[in-house]
Amino acid sequence: xxxxxxxxxxxxxxxxxxxxxxxxxxxxxxxxxxxxxxxxxxxxxxxxxxxxxxxxxxxxxxxxxxxxxxxxxxxxxxxxxxxxxxxxxxxxxxxxxxxxxxxxxxxxxxx
Amino acid sequence: xxxxxxxxxxxxxxxxxxxxxxxxxxxxxxxxxxxxxxxxxxxxxxxxxxxxxxxxxxxxxxxxxxxxxxxxxxxxxxxxxxxxxxxxxxxxxxxxxxxxxxxxxxxxxxxxxxx
Numbered sequence: 001x002x003x004x005x006x007x008x009x010x011x012x013x014x015x016x017x018x019x020x021x022x023x024x025x026x027x028x029x030x031x032x033x034x035x036x037x038x039x040x041x042x043x044x045x046x047x048x049x050x051x052x053x054x055x056x057x058x059x060x061x062x063x064x065x066x067x068x069x070x071x072x073x074x075x076x077x078x079x080x081x082x083x084x085x086x087x088x089x090x091x092x093x094x095x096x097x098x099x100x101x102x103x104x105x106x107x108x109x110x111x
Numbered sequence: 112x113x114x115x116x117x118x119x120x121x122x123x124x125x126x127x128x129x130x131x132x133x134x135x136x137x138x139x140x141x142x143x144x145x146x147x148x149x150x151x152x153x154x155x156x157x158x159x160x161x162x163x164x165x166x167x168x169x170x171x172x173x174x175x176x177x178x179x180x181x182x183x184x185x186x187x188x189x190x191x192x193x194x195x196x197x198x199x200x201x202x203x204x205x206x207x208x209x210x211x212x213x214x215x216x217x218x219x220x221x222x223x224x225x226x
Contacts, residue, residue: 008151034214041222043115043201044154046214089153098144098169099215103153 002027004102006090012108019077021105023090026071028100030092033066033073038087038104047088048075080109114138115218117202122223124196132187132221134202143185144203144215147171154201160185189223196225 005024013019023033032051036044050057050066050073057064063076077084087106091099115136124130136143142161146154156169160179174193179185185204189196199222203215 004153036214041199041220043203043217043220044215046216049214097167098156098159100156101146101154103151 002100004028004090004092004100006088006102006105008103008105010106010108012110013080015081015109015111017080019080019084019107019109021075021088021107023073023075023102024071025092028071028092028094030094032093033064034091034093034099035062035064035073035075036089036091036101038089040087044089077107080107082109082111085109115202115204115216117200117218117221119221120219122221124223124225126225127191128225129188129190130196130223130225132189132200132202132223134185134187134218136183136185136202136204136216136218138204138206138216139182140204140206140216141182142205143179144205145169145175145177145185145187146201146203148199148201148220157187157200189225196223198223 003026034049035047038044048064050064061078065074085108087104089104091101118133144159145157148154155171157175158177160166163182166179176188201220202218205215
């Protein structure tokens with residue numbers, strides 16, 4: 001069966017460190033993979049998109065990698081700040097219809 | 112300001128009543144989506160529409176209905192047939208650029224409580 005897995009346990013890190021979140025999937029062949037940020041009680045906000053033929057994408061302190069062989073994407077936030085605390089969702093786009101979302105990983109950055 | 116609006120933010124209904132959630136966008140996006148989010152879970156697709164007067168069922172369409180009479184509007188009706196309607200409902204829209212898909216823009220959500 002198709003599955004998207006994100007670590008359900010919260011990730012706690014110290015301010016200034018690099019946060020690394022994982023998104024694994026099975027039985028999908030995504031053309032694109034997207035990452036979103038969601039704050040409590042609010043709608044997700046689009047952060048980054050990476051295509052299947054791209055290995056890495058950067059935007060300011062954010063970096064996403066996409067390994068279609070491992071079926072995995074890693075999302076990195078460098079020099080993390082307490083304001084980065086939120087839930088981060090990955091979403092797969094197979095090009096057929098709408099996105100399929102993972103359940104998200106909550107990140108807590110301690111000052 | 113361009114964006115997506117959902118109203119109301121909080122909605123309370125008695126069991127057995129139908130309720131309609133509003134979603135409006137002024138981004139000129141062709142595609143619109145409805146998702147449901149339950150505590151600690153990801154977003155599940157209810158319905159989506161890629162063009163006016165056309166829409167498709169998502170993974171959990173039972174007990175819901177939609178219409179797409181205008182490009183900017185995509186209302187969702189939660190019917191009395193939906194067995195567990197209490198949830199956080201999110202509307203989104205998107206378009207495509209010439210290099211592929213852009214991300215989806217989400218509204219602020221409507222929290223529906225049915226008792």
